[in-house]
Amino acid sequence: MVNLTIDDKQVSVPKDATIFDAAKAAGIRIPILCHDKKLHPFGGCRMCLVEVEQMKGRQIPACTTPVTEGMIVRTQTDDIIKARRMVLELLLLKHPIDCPVCDAAGDCDLQNLTYEYKVNSNRFQDEKFSHSIDYENPLIERDMNRCIHCGKCARICDEIVSFGAYTFISRGIEAKMGTQFDGPLNCEFCGSCVSVCPVGALISRPFKFKARWWALDKVKTVCSYCSTGCNLTLGVKDNKVLTTIYDENQGWHNGQLCVRGRFGYQIASSDKRLTTPLIRKNGKLEAASWDEALTLVAQNLKKAGAAAAGLVTPRLTNEELYLFKKLFKDALGSDSIDHSAGYAHSALTAGAAESLGYPASSATIADIQKADLLLVVKSDAYETHPVIGFEINLGVKRKDVDLRIVSDKKGKLTKLPKAVTYLHKPGCEVSLLNALAKTIIDENLVDAAFTGGVAGLDLLKKGLEGYTPEKVADACGIKADAIKTLARDYAKAGKAVILLPIGLGYPGHGKELAQAVINLSLLTGKIGKEGCGVLIMAEKNNSQGAVDLGLYPTAGGKDAGAIIDGCAAGTVKALYLAGENPLVSYPNQQKIAAALAKVEFLVVQDLFLTETAAKAHVVLPACSFAEKDGTYTSVERRVQRVNRAIKPMGLAKSDFDILNALYTALTGNAAYANLAEAFTAITAAVPAYKGLTLQGLGENGVVVHTPSKPKFVAVAGAAPRAEEGKFALLTGSALYHCGTMSLHGEGPMHVCPEGYLELGREDAKALKLEGDELLTVTSATGSVKLKAKIGLRMPQGVVFAPYHFAAQPINSVTAGDAVTLVTISR
Amino acid sequence: MFTPVPLIKGLLITLKHLFMKPVTLQYPDEKVAPFPRFRGLHALNVSHNRSKCVACYLCPTVCPAKCITVEAAEDDKHDKYASKYEIDLLRCIFCGYCVDACPVDALKMTSAYELASYKRDDFVFTQERLLDKR
Ligand code: SF4
Ligand code: SF4
Ligand code: SF4
Ligand code: SF4
Ligand code: SF4
Ligand code: FES
Numbered sequence: 001m002v003n004l005t006i007d008d009k010q011v012s013v014p015k016d017a018t019i020f021d022a023a024k025a026a027g028i029r030i031p032i033l034c035h036d037k038k039l040h041p042f043g044g045c046r047m048c049l050v051e052v053e054q055m056k057g058r059q060i061p062a063c064t065t066p067v068t069e070g071m072i073v074r075t076q077t078d079d080i081i082k083a084r085r086m087v088l089e090l091l092l093l094k095h096p097i098d099c100p101v102c103d104a105a106g107d108c109d110l111q112n113l114t115y116e117y118k119v120n121s122n123r124f125q126d127e128k129f130s131h132s133i134d135y136e137n138p139l140i141e142r143d144m145n146r147c148i149h150c151g152k153c154a155r156i157c158d159e160i161v162s163f164g165a166y167t168f169i170s171r172g173i174e175a176k177m178g179t180q181f182d183g184p185l186n187c188e189f190c191g192s193c194v195s196v197c198p199v200g201a202l203i204s205r206p207f208k209f210k211a212r213w214w215a216l217d218k219v220k221t222v223c224s225y226c227s228t229g230c231n232l233t234l235g236v237k238d239n240k241v242l243t244t245i246y247d248e249n250q251g252w253h254n255g256q257l258c259v260r261g262r263f264g265y266q267i268a269s270s271d272k273r274l275t276t277p278l279i280r281k282n283g284k285l286e287a288a289s290w291d292e293a294l295t296l297v298a299q300n301l302k303k304a305g306a307a308a309a310g311l312v313t314p315r316l317t318n319e320e321l322y323l324f325k326k327l328f329k330d331a332l333g334s335d336s337i338d339h340s341a342g343y344a345h346s347a348l349t350a351g352a353a354e355s356l357g358y359p360a361s362s363a364t365i366a367d368i369q370k371a372d373l374l375l376v377v378k379s380d381a382y383e384t385h386p387v388i389g390f391e392i393n394l395g396v397k398r399k400d401v402d403l404r405i406v407s408d409k410k411g412k413l414t415k416l417p418k419a420v421t422y423l424h425k426p427g428c429e430v431s432l433l434n435a436l437a438k439t440i441i442d443e444n445l446v447d448a449a450f451t452g453g454v455a456g457l458d459l460l461k462k463g464l465e466g467y468t469p470e471k472v473a474d475a476c477g478i479k480a481d482a483i484k485t486l487a488r489d490y491a492k493a494g495k496a497v498i499l500l501p502i503g504l505g506y507p508g509h510g511k512e513l514a515q516a517v518i519n520l521s522l523l524t525g526k527i528g529k530e531g532c533g534v535l536i537m538a539e540k541n542n543s544q545g546a547v548d549l550g551l552y553p554t555a556g557g558k559d560a561g562a563i564i565d566g567c568a569a570g571t572v573k574a575l576y577l578a579g580e581n582p583l584v585s586y587p588n589q590q591k592i593a594a595a596l597a598k599v600e601f602l603v604v605q606d607l608f609l610t611e612t613a614a615k616a617h618v619v620l621p622a623c624s625f626a627e628k629d630g631t632y633t634s635v636e637r638r639v640q641r642v643n644r645a646i647k648p649m650g651l652a653k654s655d656f657d658i659l660n661a662l663y664t665a666l667t668g669n670a671a672y673a674n675l676a677e678a679f680t681a682i683t684a685a686v687p688a689y690k691g692l693t694l695q696g697l698g699e700n701g702v703v704v705h706t707p708s709k710p711k712f713v714a715v716a717g718a719a720p721r722a723e724e725g726k727f728a729l730l731t732g733s734a735l736y737h738c739g740t741m742s743l744h745g746e747g748p749m750h751v752c753p754e755g756y757l758e759l760g761r762e763d764a765k766a767l768k769l770e771g772d773e774l775l776t777v778t779s780a781t782g783s784v785k786l787k788a789k790i791g792l793r794m795p796q797g798v799v800f801a802p803y804h805f806a807a808q809p810i811n812s813v814t815a816g817d818a819v820t821l822v823t824i825s826r
Numbered sequence: 827m828f829t830p831v832p833l834i835k836g837l838l839i840t841l842k843h844l845f846m847k848p849v850t851l852q853y854p855d856e857k858v859a860p861f862p863r864f865r866g867l868h869a870l871n872v873s874h875n876r877s878k879c880v881a882c883y884l885c886p887t888v889c890p891a892k893c894i895t896v897e898a899a900e901d902d903k904h905d906k907y908a909s910k911y912e913i914d915l916l917r918c919i920f921c922g923y924c925v926d927a928c929p930v931d932a933l934k935m936t937s938a939y940e941l942a943s944y945k946r947d948d949f950v951f952t953q954e955r956l957l958d959k960r
Binding site: 208 | 880882887906929930
């Protein structure tokens with residue numbers, strides 16, 4: 001610790017602190033323009049000048065100067081105030097000062113400081129800038145005339161997002177913040193640069209001119225796209241969600257968001273939302289009253305009884321999911337409930353549950369930066385969970401984390417500095433991980449002290465016999481030596497975390513893969529310790545909650561697959577879909593369509609009239625995350641509160657209210673009087689959540705842990721499928737989307753409006769493709785037309801298609817296999 | 827004790843006034859000319875065939891009666907303009923803060939004070955009605 005005096009106050013701070021940090025610790029505010037706590041110090045604006053007595057009164061920047069013992073600092077002398085005023089005068093010299101039409105006004109650091117330092121005239125004179133404004137991209141407007149050259153946008157895009165879209169171009173007075181070849185911005189559109197820009201040089205186009213900053217109500221809640229569980233502040237006016245607001249102190253991620261979280265908020269106030277219940281009359285869906293709709297649903301569910309089944313989206317709150325389960329169990333006597341097509345949660349509910357003793361990840365997000373080595377299974381971890389991706393970027397760039405990626409395609413992560421990628425043939429992840437485990441055992445790298453307490457080691461050894469690196473090498477296309485090196489490096493790393501994304505787009509990431517991954521961490525004892533463990537990243541905002549609450553058959557009921565088959569066979573008499581859109585997101589569209597057409601009674605409860613809802617007998621309008629209270633559980637099992645920001649759209653009701661009303665109609669009593677009662681019931685029923693209270697969750701939520709009962713489980717890898725002349729089709733998530741809900745978020749749709757088929761240069765050449773030709777992709781299941789997207793990511797013979805798009809339904813060619821063999825024609 | 831002196835004084839004053847020029851104005855036949863800085867009905871200054879207002883929202887923010895409604899929009903040149911500008915005169919207290927607040931001199935207050943109407947709706951002055959059409 002270093003002791004110093006700032007404005008006569010004694011402070012002691014760690015020795016790597018700057019004067020700015022020390023002042024902050026002492027509660028003294030030093031004005032800043034170019035400094036950001038998340039970024040490396042820059043020292044560009046000179047707003048933070050202070051005087052240090054030992055330096056003979058020289059003025060030095062507080063944000064870059066490290067503290068030294070006995071320093072005496074003054075932050076508010078007359079000279080300093082004069083200097084700061086001059087800094088502002090010089091900044092205002094070329095600035096257009098168009099606050100009346102600038103969206104940053106009210107939240108602009110330059111404006112606030114100009115006011116604070118009473119700069120109302122300028123001693124200097126010069127012409128204003130006349131840069132042209134970038135209106136080319138749909139999400140971020142760049143007006144470099146307003147730029148004050150703080151460099152924060154370039155630094156955040158480089159240091160945290162790791163995209164590197166900006167850099168200063170030209171010199172001297174001509175210098176400006178520019179893009180590649182000074183062209184239009186074309187990037188990930190995460191909006192991080194917009195959020196840190198201290199002025200209005202970068203603004204959000206979807207929010208442009210929508211409202212003034214000071215007129216917005218700011219409501220803190222949680223993002224409802226992926227399971228990263230980012231905290232979010234919604235800007236609300238006149239009962240409409242107009243934007244998301246950056247708060248650098250919010251959440252473990254310091255307010256960082258991805259494109260979906262930042263620009264996809266329109267689902268809440270979209271005018272395409274369902275606003276009234278619909279009942280099918282004479283073949284057409286017609287508006288109806290809640291009474292009529294609920295009575296009809298209750299009658300039919302009652303009639304079906306135990307032959308009723310439910311599929312629910314893990315986007316609902318914990319309270320709603322729990323009530324959904326209760327409705328089926330207690331009111332209908334049916335155990336046939338499931339979510340995420342069944343396979344998308346099996347890594348947790350079957351894999352982790354058996355191998356670890358609980359259906360969850362052992363690591364938390366904070367472990368990523370604490371690890372020495374990070375093993376990412378599939379580069380898609382960035383696309384599925386972008387803000388976790390930022391943590392990986394930070395780990396690699398700041399903490400020197402050794403990043404290894406085992407993947408069937410390249411991606412953003414594989415481009416990180418020093419990242420080592422092991423590109424394998426599609427579908428052989430399990431074999432490859434088995435080979436790693438085999439090497440660790442054969443080379444005696446096992447942590448014997450740890451494995452001594454874990455059952456099943458002998459069985460694992462036996463099960464791994466056939467998986468020598470030499471044998472696996474050929475099948476998966478990675479050299480045996482590379483496999484061995486990876487195994488050794490993983491085993492020898494002091495701390496290591498393995499990341500595994502799962503979800504509807506990744507049918508191969510099920511029980512076996514999760515167990516293969518867990519075996520590795522158990523063998524080397526890298527689990528249950530700081531900076532160690534396995535992070536199984538479920539797809540949706542409350543996927544982990546759905547798993548924790550047991551939203552899958554637990555007493556012999558039908559799982560998702562069996563429910564669909566049951567609908568087709570007539571054994572499921574009534575199907576209740578809450579938020580699920582199987583027609584687009586479950587594999588094998590033809591089969592799903594046939595099953596849905598067959599079932600006697602189909603009720604869909606959703607925000608929008610989805611493709612599936614259009615087939616229903618009754619459609620119930622539900623509320624979005626912005627219209628309700630409750631809790632979500634994130635990927636690291638952080639239970640967090642969602643807060644209501646706006647009133648429900650039209651007649652829409654929260655899923656909780658709808659389910660509760662149905663429960664009442666079926667049993668005569670409401671299931672729970674209110675949300676708090678439901679939450680209490682959850683804490684009583686789910687051991688991991690024991691002792692939690694709604695108030696206790698606070699603003700940042702609480703991470704829950706359960707004691708582990710680890711066990712080795714030998715798993716067999718499937719032989720990779722290949723056929724001469726056919727391509728291996730992989731499905732997955734696009735960076736801009738999550739499930740099918742983001743299709744209703746205008747922001748993401750501006751950048752990624754339709755499905756595509758991504759293929760590598762060689763294949764494109766062989767197919768004589770040039771750009772975005774329309775291709776027909778055909779498999780044994782069916783065919784779909786997709787636009788070609790040629791890139792550098794895909795190895796030869798492997799193609800990728802995102803699964804979100806209803807208009808280009810990739811599930812009309814897939815049937816739930818890890819890899820689908822397809823032919824491609826023009 | 828009663829003395830008639832005050833009564834007589836009073837009557838004399840009355841008598842004097844009977845022969846003076848009356849001060850009342852024969853409204854509506856005659857009208858007052860307000861002082862130059864009188865605060866009457868608002869008007870929006872016009873420039874390039876549309877109101878000068880750039881929809882900065884300062885006047886609705888400052889208005890103590892909360893009677894101004896502004897909605898901003900983006901025109902073809904990506905500039906900001908007021909797609910809606912309304913003042914509810916029934917709530918306006920004619921304080922003139924809105925005029926003071928306007929950074930682009932788009933708003934002024936005229937000398938118009940004859941604002942009576944038969945219908946409540948007619949007191950809501952839309953942008954079109956507020957435009958200074960001279
Ligand atoms: S939006 Fe994100 S990726 Fe694009 S320039 Fe800004 S920080 Fe970089
Ligand atoms: S655009 Fe904004 S963040 Fe970037 S340098 Fe200019 S003022 Fe700073
Ligand atoms: S989509 Fe996921 S990563 Fe993006 S902001 Fe939301 S929770 Fe965070
Ligand atoms: S004069 Fe006063 S009360 Fe009337 S609109 Fe202006 S600010 Fe509001
Ligand atoms: S203050 Fe002036 S420019 Fe701003 S909204 Fe009011 S009239 Fe328009
Ligand atoms: S904040 Fe210190 S130099 Fe800019």
